[in-house]
Amino acid sequence: MNLRLLIQYFPWLLGLRIRLIVLGRVLAYPLRFLPGNSRTFGPPRKLHYAVHDVPGCKMTKLGAQYAVQRVKPVTNSRLVEAEFGRMPDPTVEEAYVAELPGGRYFGTGGGCLVVGDDGLVWTHSPTNYTFKLSLHHAFSRLWLPKPQRYRKVINLATRCAEANYWHWMMDCVPRCRLLAAAGVDTSDALWLIDHRRLPYQLETLQAFGIPEAAVLVPDARTHVEAETMIVPAYLNPVLTSETITYSGESLEFLRQTFLPPEGPEPPPSAPRAAERIYLSRGKGARSFANEEEVTAVLEREGFSVVHCEDLSVHEQAQVFAQARIVVALHGAGLTNVVFCQPGTTVVEIFAPDFIQPYYWTLSCQARLRYAAYCEDERRMGIEGFRYRRAEGTAVDLQQFKEFLRPLLTR
Structure with a gap:
């Protein structure tokens, strides 16, 4: 019997499980302030808000942030008018490709990005349960799996893209455009991509000439370290539906590709x-x-x-x-x-x-x-x-x- 079925029969187990998780994190959190490095024990020791703050990061900027205006829709519904009316104009996020020496990745669902000084990059670590920077769940890790080392890794892991057509096509696929626009040589790289071998995902990888043998699908045991970690910008970093949008270049990229x-x-x-x-x-x-x-x-x-x-x-x-x-x-x-x-x-x-x-x-x-x-x-x-x-x-x-x-x- 799996844990989900067990909790259905004994609901009190869910409360017990949550309490144990919280207790474990409270006990593990002080490890962040001990000497050492998360490669060997404990969580990452530092925190960077974004890749722009990482020492030694090479940035290729491809586009600035800007707002997009929406036209009022035709509708029969006062509810739709009210819901859409309260939403601010959506924002196209800044476009860039970052090259991080000594970058590391662990986890699933977009995972966590750690750089050479053992600092967690908060904006590229979306598997998070809080919007408070210092309380990211990665800081409660007792240990990480032993890292597997590679020369060049392209981090295309994208939250929610592993099994959802919208997030795959809109959040993940257009990040390949950023790599091409930045002139990144991808021929000898390992790709980190969340997917479940769904037909449209395999078709897309084939369209971009990404061999299956070069793709690593992250799981709970994944911990990758690269001489150079290449990270294209997240197009929708916080999955906020009210302000979600994508650049005209990203949309044209999809049309030209397919x-x-x-x-x-x-x-x-x-x-x-x-x-x-x-x-x-x-x-x-x-x-x-x-x-x-x-x-x-x-x-x-x-x-x-x-x-x-x-x-x-x-x-x-x-x-x-x-x-x-x-x-x-x-x-x-x-x-x-x-x-x-x-x-x-x-x-x-x-x-x-x-x-x-x-x-x-x-x-x-x-x-x-x-x-x-x-x-x-x-x-x-x-x-x-x-x-x-x-x-x-x-x-x-x-x-x-x-x-x-x-x-x-x-």
């Missing part, structure tokens, strides 16, 4: 020249409770049903490039609107308790027409477990048809 002018035709299984597409979530989580009825309504309006999980990245790019209107429940498949032609209409359907601005922002940047549909009266007002709340969202078919009708005539 939608070349001479690219392949869509496969027989994909809609050909379909100007209206509906992204079905029938095979995934957070689908409509009345999925069949919604599909039938849209098919009568000339929509082709697309299952993104059945297509390669290149095939998805081709399908979205042909579309003139895209309808979907909020989900990672909408990442592909980056491949749409300017002027394409994107209709995103929200569960009332799960309204996120990702695709609104992306649509504004890609010069798409964006509309958000939400049925406010179904809001439950529950604050926890928001991902579960989005499951089983039912749509009022008549209300939805009335909202959709003027969008189809544009």
